[in-house]
Amino acid sequence: MKGGSNHAAALRALNAADYWEAPTIPTLLTRLGAALSTAHMGLRLYVAGTEGFIGQVMKVGTDAGISFLSIRTEHRGSLARRVSCVHCKGITENVTTNPATCSHCGLTLLVRDHYSRRIAAFQGVCIDAEVPGDVPPVEEAFR
Amino acid sequence: MGIQFKDETFRDSFTFKNSPQTIKRFPFPFPEDKYMYSVNIEPHVPGAKGSVYEHLFDVDEHYVSEMRDRALVLKEDPLRCQALPHMMTAQWDLLELIMECKSKSYPEHFTLEKQGDKWHWINRPLGIDDTFTFGDVSTLPYEPMEYITRQTQGDFAIMDQRDNNLWMDAGMVTTQADWSLDFDIGMNFMEWHGPVPLAHQMGVFERALKFLLNLQHGHPVRRLNWTMTINPRLDTSPENYHKWGKDRTEVTPDNVGDKVHLRVELQSLWRLPRSNAIVFPIRCYLIKMSELVTEPKWGRRFHRVLKDLPPELADYKGLTRYRDTVVEWLSKYDDGKPTSIGFGLD
Amino acid sequence: MSKNIGMQVVVTSVKQVADTVKCFRFVPVDGSDMVLPRFSGGSHVVVTMKGKDAAGNTVTYRNPYSLMSSPDDSSCFEISVLRTENSRGGSHFMHDQVKEGDILTISNPVNLFPVSAGGRKHIFIAGGIGITPFMAMMDALAARNGKFELHYGFRSRSHGAYWRELEERYGHSRVRTYCQAEGQMIDFGELLEHQPLGTHLYVCGPAPMIEAVKKSAREAGWPDENVHSEEFLAPPSGQPFIVKLKKSQRNIMVGEHQSILEALEAANVDANFLCRGGACGQCETAVCSADGEIEHNDHYLSKDERQSGKKIMICVSRLNGRELVLDL
Numbered sequence: 031m032k033g034g035s036n037h038a039a040a041l042r043a044l045n046a047a048d049y050w051e052a053p054t055i056p057t058l059l060t061r062l063g064a065a066l067s068t069a070h071m072g073l074r075l076y077v078a079g080t081e082g083f084i085g086q087v088m089k090v091g092t093d094a095g096i097s098f099l100s101i102r103t104e105h106r107g108s109l110a111r112r113v114s115c116v117h118c119k120g121i122t123e124n125v126t127t128n129p130a131t132c133s134h135c136g137l138t139l140l141v142r143d144h145y146s147r148r149i150a151a152f153q154g155v156c157i158d159a160e161v162p163g164d165v166p167p168v169e170e171a172f173r
Numbered sequence: 174m175g176i177q178f179k180d181e182t183f184r185d186s187f188t189f190k191n192s193p194q195t196i197k198r199f200p201f202p203f204p205e206d207k208y209m210y211s212v213n214i215e216p217h218v219p220g221a222k223g224s225v226y227e228h229l230f231d232v233d234e235h236y237v238s239e240m241r242d243r244a245l246v247l248k249e250d251p252l253r254c255q256a257l258p259h260m261m262t263a264q265w266d267l268l269e270l271i272m273e274c275k276s277k278s279y280p281e282h283f284t285l286e287k288q289g290d291k292w293h294w295i296n297r298p299l300g301i302d303d304t305f306t307f308g309d310v311s312t313l314p315y316e317p318m319e320y321i322t323r324q325t326q327g328d329f330a331i332m333d334q335r336d337n338n339l340w341m342d343a344g345m346v347t348t349q350a351d352w353s354l355d356f357d358i359g360m361n362f363m364e365w366h367g368p369v370p371l372a373h374q375m376g377v378f379e380r381a382l383k384f385l386l387n388l389q390h391g392h393p394v395r396r397l398n399w400t401m402t403i404n405p406r407l408d409t410s411p412e413n414y415h416k417w418g419k420d421r422t423e424v425t426p427d428n429v430g431d432k433v434h435l436r437v438e439l440q441s442l443w444r445l446p447r448s449n450a451i452v453f454p455i456r457c458y459l460i461k462m463s464e465l466v467t468e469p470k471w472g473r474r475f476h477r478v479l480k481d482l483p484p485e486l487a488d489y490k491g492l493t494r495y496r497d498t499v500v501e502w503l504s505k506y507d508d509g510k511p512t513s514i515g516f517g518l519d
Numbered sequence: 520m521s522k523n524i525g526m527q528v529v530v531t532s533v534k535q536v537a538d539t540v541k542c543f544r545f546v547p548v549d550g551s552d553m554v555l556p557r558f559s560g561g562s563h564v565v566v567t568m569k570g571k572d573a574a575g576n577t578v579t580y581r582n583p584y585s586l587m588s589s590p591d592d593s594s595c596f597e598i599s600v601l602r603t604e605n606s607r608g609g610s611h612f613m614h615d616q617v618k619e620g621d622i623l624t625i626s627n628p629v630n631l632f633p634v635s636a637g638g639r640k641h642i643f644i645a646g647g648i649g650i651t652p653f654m655a656m657m658d659a660l661a662a663r664n665g666k667f668e669l670h671y672g673f674r675s676r677s678h679g680a681y682w683r684e685l686e687e688r689y690g691h692s693r694v695r696t697y698c699q700a701e702g703q704m705i706d707f708g709e710l711l712e713h714q715p716l717g718t719h720l721y722v723c724g725p726a727p728m729i730e731a732v733k734k735s736a737r738e739a740g741w742p743d744e745n746v747h748s749e750e751f752l753a754p755p756s757g758q759p760f761i762v763k764l765k766k767s768q769r770n771i772m773v774g775e776h777q778s779i780l781e782a783l784e785a786a787n788v789d790a791n792f793l794c795r796g797g798a799c800g801q802c803e804t805a806v807c808s809a810d811g812e813i814e815h816n817d818h819y820l821s822k823d824e825r826q827s828g829k830k831i832m833i834c835v836s837r838l839n840g841r842e843l844v845l846d847l
């Protein structure tokens with residue numbers, strides 16, 4: 031992505047079959063989906079980035095018919111999580127704390143280690159369901 | 174002579190209870206006075222007359238009311254029933270399996286007539302009489318899995334088998350012990366079992382998976398699992414946890430007998446013939462503590478199991494907040510006498 | 520329950536379908552209320568045959584054969600059997616002894632070679648008798664408009680079974696045949712080019728063909744997850760040796776043309792099995808000690824497991840030596 035990348039010139043010089051600097055992750059995913067829809071077997075997908083980013087790219091890949099077992103990934107950057115609220119199903123991006131607040135329904139969520147590739151997110155479950163308001167201190171858990 | 178179906182609720186007024194005959198056939202899950210995870214799989218063959226094992230798909234007095242509760246859950250949250258597109262053949266396999274079994278086991282309640290691919294299905298307890306073309310989705314009011322599981326007690330997960338693993342690619346899940354189909358759909362055997370404590374390290378899942386990959390058509394197997402539920406609530410979903418979670422704080426020494434339930438899942442596993450998929454029906458049986466202790470061996474044994482349950486398991490099953498209260502209540506029914514090994518009554 | 524020996528069927532037709540291939544049709548025994556189960560494409564059944572050896576003694580053969588009839592037709596099962604040259608008896612028994620009206624015992628269908636349900640397109644590569652599992656797979660795919668192509672190689676037009684009917688049924692765009700006698704060869708590299716993402720490749724045939732296809736696929740960048748194979752492995756024979764059963768304290772001789780599994784069965788020892796071809800893992804047995812070298816002929820154990828010498832797949836693997844002690 032643009033910004034903060036002083037590697038652009040070096041990367042461009044590698045003369046890849048296709049090189050594109052996407053302004054945002056959603057635009058990158060859309061373009062990747064289009065490229066994969068006409069791609070052939072033999073194409074392999076390699077992804078490096080944050081967990082949330084890897085998850086979203088994997089999803090575009092698997093939707094295009096690639097077995098996730100064949101996708102190579104390397105984690106780089108922050109450990110911030112994408113979190114899916116099990117109650118309202120809303121996705122909250124860039125979650126670094128546990129518990130965290132659902133950006134859709136406002137419930138306070140315990141971020142579990144349970145991960146769904148299909149949704150590309152970790153599961154968030156209401157932390158004070160049994161005794162409302164009984165919330166442990168917020169910790170920086172995923173940086 | 175058919176089953177007398179009860180009219181009762183599993184939410185709000187919570188009028189569910191078991192008749193004395195149904196208490197007698199409760200699948201009490203503990204063969205000894207302690208409990209730990211194991212690969213407790215055995216052939217799913219018909220068992221003693223009157224028991225929950227007599228028929229491979231058990232129908233009991235709660236059938237009609239359970240189906241009404243399922244319809245309510247689905248109305249509020251359609252994501253409880255989902256199937257990935259490649260599971261259509263497996264859906265038809267499941268429909269056939271259930272219709273064949275139930276019409277053979279309970280001819281007074283269910284009838285299946287086949288003429289080639291023209292099928293006629295009658296479900297008398299639910300007042301359903303449909304003709305459809307096997308294999309043609311447009312001739313049914315729902316997709317085949319949803320159609321038949323709206324008429325069958327228990328949750329269902331269907332697994333595709335590939336890459337030496339099982340993938341949960343379809344399911345109907347409205348009577349679950351706190352797991353989400355919408356979140357887990359598409360996961361493999363190890364992934365959806367991720368949250369379970371201790372069992373991974375014990376090699377339970379590795380051995381169970383190896384076994385299941387070789388499961389043969391015509392040789393279903395079963396296992397029992399258990400947890401506890403406050404109030405006879407079938408739908409203890411994570412989706413609604415923020416609504417039912419506070420029930421766990423409402424257990425007092427005075428209400429244990431009526432409010433606290435042992436929840437047993439009779440899980441079976443079947444290879445499906447056309448799709449090579451595996452279906453996993455998870456049939457839930459609830460029993461109140463006051464009903465459970467009418468059988469002295471059960472009262473004694475459950476007291477001991479619950480008292481000594483490893484804390485990891487108690488936490489995972491969500492019992493921690495009320496365990497002590499229930500153990501104290503059960504202690505009145507444990508005179509310290511020895512219990513016999515196995516499921517037989519003393 | 521692992522004694523997957525199953526059901527009795529009547530042979531209702533035996534047809535010579537190529538120089539050395541016969542097709543057998545089975546239906547349930549008259550008057551029984553048994554119905555044949557449906558099955559999925561790629562499944563096989565284990566056929567039990569009771570024959571006589573050269574000395575006139577009764578011997579039991581159990582061989583797996585792929586179901587090639589339509590999975591949607593529950594009125595009959597069909598298998599096709601190649602008469603192998605150095606048979607210990609099984610395929611010769613099927614060819615020389617089995618006639619219409621005979622009763623055979625077959626297992627329930629088992630599938631160790633399924634079509635990948637989520638695949639976008641399926642490419643089948645068959646060599647010789649390796650065509651059989653694909654017949655049922657294609658039938659099932661065609662019924663639900665699945666995309667597939669078949670590339671089928673055989674020695675000569677008269678050796679190859681079913682090629683004419685397959686061409687007629689599915690058309691030349693989906694079925695390509697390659698006749699070795701006419702100098703036609705499958706160019707694996709070319710056929711793997713330009714296949715859409717999500718394509719799965721399946722190969723069934725002689726071992727060298729499977730190896731060649733796997734190698735080409737790897738070179739073309741295909742992930743292993745998309746490449747599936749089934750080899751019709753038969754238990755290779757070797758020198759006789761003794762199997763000692765530690766728990767039941769018995770000594771059993773394994774003859775040169777017998778597998779350990781067959782020797783145990785002949786001695787009425789209950790042993791688990793499913794595929795009898797080294798693929799399913801059911802017959803895995805713990806080795807206590809081996810006086811000699813274990814010849815691992817299976818597709819199941821990992822390299823490490825083999826090297827450990829602690830496990831053996833008794834349906835296909837043997838001992839090159841004197842005595843093998845098993846934890847049975």
Ligand SMILES: Cc1cc2nc3c(=O)[nH]c(=O)nc-3n(C[C@H](O)[C@H](O)[C@H](O)COP(=O)(O)OP(=O)(O)OC[C@H]3O[C@@H](n4cnc5c(N)ncnc54)[C@H](O)[C@@H]3O)c2cc1C
Pocket residue numbers: 563580582583584585586598599600601602603604605606607608609610611648651652749750751752753754755756776794795796
């Ligand atoms: C999953 C599966 C599916 C199968 N499907 C089919 C099918 O659809 N059709 C089909 O025809 N077969 C199929 N087979 C193979 C089949 O099961 C038998 O292996 C085959 O018919 C040969 O059996 P046999 O008893 O005649 O020969 P075996 O005695 O078992 O011998 C087979 C081969 O072993 C070698 N051999 C035997 N004895 C000796 C010796 N003394 N010295 C050296 N080499 C020797 C020979 O090369 C011979 O051809 C399948 C196998 C598997 C595992």
Ligand code: HEM
Pocket residue numbers: 210211212213214330332339341351352353357365366367368369372377378381385396398399400453486489490
């Ligand atoms: C293939 C079909 C199966 C499915 C679909 C399935 C599904 C599940 C699910 C969804 C959970 C809840 C996990 C969570 O907390 O989110 C679970 C728990 C569990 N499963 Fe399975 N399972 C299957 C087979 C098995 C088998 C064969 C075993 C045998 C050992 C097993 C053992 C367990 C155990 C021990 C738990 C923890 C239960 C508890 O303590 O309440 N499962 N399973």
Ligand code: FES
Pocket residue numbers: 791792793794795796797798799800801802803817819832833834835
């Ligand atoms: S029986 Fe399948 S590996 Fe031996």
